[in-house]
Structures are given as structure tokens and as C-alpha cells.
Amino acid sequence: MTxxxxxxxNPSAGRGRGAxxxxxxxxxxxxxxxxxxxxxxxxxxDALRRARAAVEAGTSALVAVGGDGMVSLALQxxxxxxxxxxxxxxxxxxxxxRAAGLPLRDxxxxxxxxxxALKEGRIRELDLxxxxxxxxxxxxxxxxxSRVNDRGNRMRWPTGRLRYDVAVLAELAALRPIPYRxxxxxxxxxxxxxxxxxxxxxxxxxxxxxxxxxxxxDDGLFDVCVVGPCSRTTLLRVxxxxxxxxxxxxxxxxxxxxxxxxxxxxxxxxxxxxxxxxPLPLEARTVxxxxxxxx
Numbered sequence: 001m002t003x004x005x006x007x008x009x010n011p012s013a014g015r016g017r018g019a020x021x022x023x024x025x026x027x028x029x030x031x032x033x034x035x036x037x038x039x040x041x042x043x044x045x046d047a048l049r050r051a052r053a054a055v056e057a058g059t060s061a062l063v064a065v066g067g068d069g070m071v072s073l074a075l076q077x078x079x080x081x082x083x084x085x086x087x088x089x090x091x092x093x094x095x096x097x098r099a100a101g102l103p104l105r106d107x108x109x110x111x112x113x114x115x116x117a118l119k120e121g122r123i124r125e126l127d128l129x130x131x132x133x134x135x136x137x138x139x140x141x142x143x144x145x146s147r148v149n150d151r152g153n154r155m156r157w158p159t160g161r162l163r164y165d166v167a168v169l170a171e172l173a174a175l176r177p178i179p180y181r182x183x184x185x186x187x188x189x190x191x192x193x194x195x196x197x198x199x200x201x202x203x204x205x206x207x208x209x210x211x212x213x214x215x216x217x218d219d220g221l222f223d224v225c226v227v228g229p230c231s232r233t234t235l236l237r238v239x240x241x242x243x244x245x246x247x248x249x250x251x252x253x254x255x256x257x258x259x260x261x262x263x264x265x266x267x268x269x270x271x272x273x274x275x276x277x278x279p280l281p282l283e284a285r286t287v288x289x290x291x292x293x294x295x
Contacts, residue, residue, distance in 0.1 A: 003035055005036055007036055008074050008077075025088045037054070084118075086113075113295065126290070127290060131272065131277060142269070144175070144196040145271075178265050198211045205274065211242055
């Protein structure tokens with residue numbers, strides 16, 4: 001282990017906030033006596049290769065500077081290792097940092113947390129979800145929400161947030177119940193119809209949508225939120241409640257807890273930490289204490 005800290009930077013996160021956030025965070029680390037090296041890749045695959053190389057070389061910490069996509073990429077490098085993870089949340093959603101109680105869009109404060117945590121040995125061991133060889137920290141989404149992502153990713157116009165608003169309207173127009181097969185832990189597989197199923201290691205996705213509102217990141221279990229078949233009107237009534245985390249009280253919503261979840265459904269893609277994982281069927285399992293977070 002060296003005294004160097006690796007800043008894992010996404011320059012484009014939050015319309016450039018990632019690049020701007022790196023400076024104040026690095027300043028705090030240097031004042032605390034740490035050497036700082038930046039890890040920036042030409043693309044996601046190159047960035048991950050460089051991050052893994054830094055971990056293998058014995059960096060004191062890998063500090064993700066950016067949004068949830070950058071944190072997710074960092075998790076692929078540090079999960080299951082002794083290298084601690086720092087987070088300077090400078091993206092749009094920041095759901096991982098929000099769930100962990102870390103500063104949001106305040107790079108100086110986030111840099112101070114990382115520096116002090118390294119000095120004082122403040123580590124919080126958190127669970128991660130794993131599906132195939134992919135780790136995730138917040139939510140694995142499938143169904144209506146993932147179809148909105150699919151449609152939004154295919155669209156070239158409009159741009160920005162409006163693209164996803166248009167995708168939501170298009171998916172609402174096409175709303176139909178999805179036939180799922182679901183199995184929780186060792187229970188028999190069941191066939192159900194649902195609008196969406198979200199598997200939460202953490203409580204929120206999409207920038208504070210508390211889809212798995214009571215999920216805790218260190219209890220060894222997922223919270224599995226199932227939104228059953230519903231009309232467009234019902235979905236429009238239920239979905240705003242997701243921001244407050246009060247939707248589980250609606251009769252169309254059920255929540256389960258499990259350490260392993262298997263999902264299958266035709267024509268449905270899974271997204272974890274906002275990143276595309278691939279088509280169902282997928283199996284997700286919790287891995288306790290998989291990452292050492294600087295807090």
C-alpha cells in the first residue's frame with residue numbers, strides 16, 4: 001500500500017462538474033499529505049483497466065469523481081479487494097453517495113471526508129449486488145423503468161432530460177403488464193404479472209427516486225419492490241410517491257426481502273446503477289461487506 005490516492009475521474013460527469021470537482025478534492029488530499037494521481041481513460045473499458053491497475057499497484061484508495069456511472073465503474077475495480085473506495089459525488093443522480101450519507105455536489109467537502117477517513121481509518125463495509133460478473137451498489141431495475149431507459153437510449157432527439165420525458169410518455173402509451181418468472185432465495189419460482197420489479201441493495205435510483213425506500217446497504221439482503229399490473233392512471237398516481245418512498249402503502253405495490261433473486265421476462269432489459277446489464281433472465285445475489293467505503 002502506498003501513500004498515493006488515485007482520483008478516478010469522469011470529466012464529462014454532470015456536464016463538466018466531474019472535471020471541476022477533481023481540483024478541490026485533490027487539494028484536500030494533498031494538504032492531508034497524500035500524493036494524488038489521476039486515472040482517466042479514453043473510454044469506459046480503458047478507464048476500468050487503468051483503475052484495476054492502480055488497485056493492483058497498491059493505491060491507498062480509489063476515489064470516484066463523477067456520478068453513479070463512475071461509482072459503478074469504480075466498484076468493478078475495488079469490489080472484493082482491500083482497497084477502500086472514496087466518492088466525490090459530482091454527477092446528476094448521485095444515488096450511491098446519497099444512500100451512504102456522503103456530500104453531494106460539494107467536492108471540497110467530499111475531498112475532506114476522504115482525506116480524514118484515510119487519516120483516521122474510517123471505513124464502512126457495505127454490501128454489493130452481483131449479477132454475472134457485474135457488481136452494483138444501488139438498484140437493479142427491470143420492466144417499465146428499464147424500457148424507458150431502452151427507448152431513451154435509442155432516441156437521438158430531443159436531447160438531455162427531455163429525451164427521457166418523451167420516452168416515459170411513449171412507454172405509458174404502450175403500457176402492458178409484463179409476464180415475469182421470479183424466484184427469491186430457495187423458494188419455488190413463481191409466475192406473476194408486473195409493471196416493474198426493482199432489486200435494491202440501496203434505496204434509490206434516478207436521482208432520488210426511493211423505489212426500494214427501506215433498503216439498507218449493510219444488512220445482507222435486497223429489498224425487492226414489485227409494482228403489479230396497473231393502468232396508466234394508477235401508475236401516474238403511484239409513481240410520484242416514489243420520490244417520498246411512500247409507494248409501498250399502495251395496494252398495487254409489494255416489497256420482499258431476499259439475498260438472491262432470479263428474474264425472467266420476455267423483451268425486458270436489466271439496468272443496474274443506471275448502466276445496461278443485458279436482457280433477462282438475470283440472477284442477482286448480495287455479497288456482504290464487498291466494498292470498503294471511506295466515510
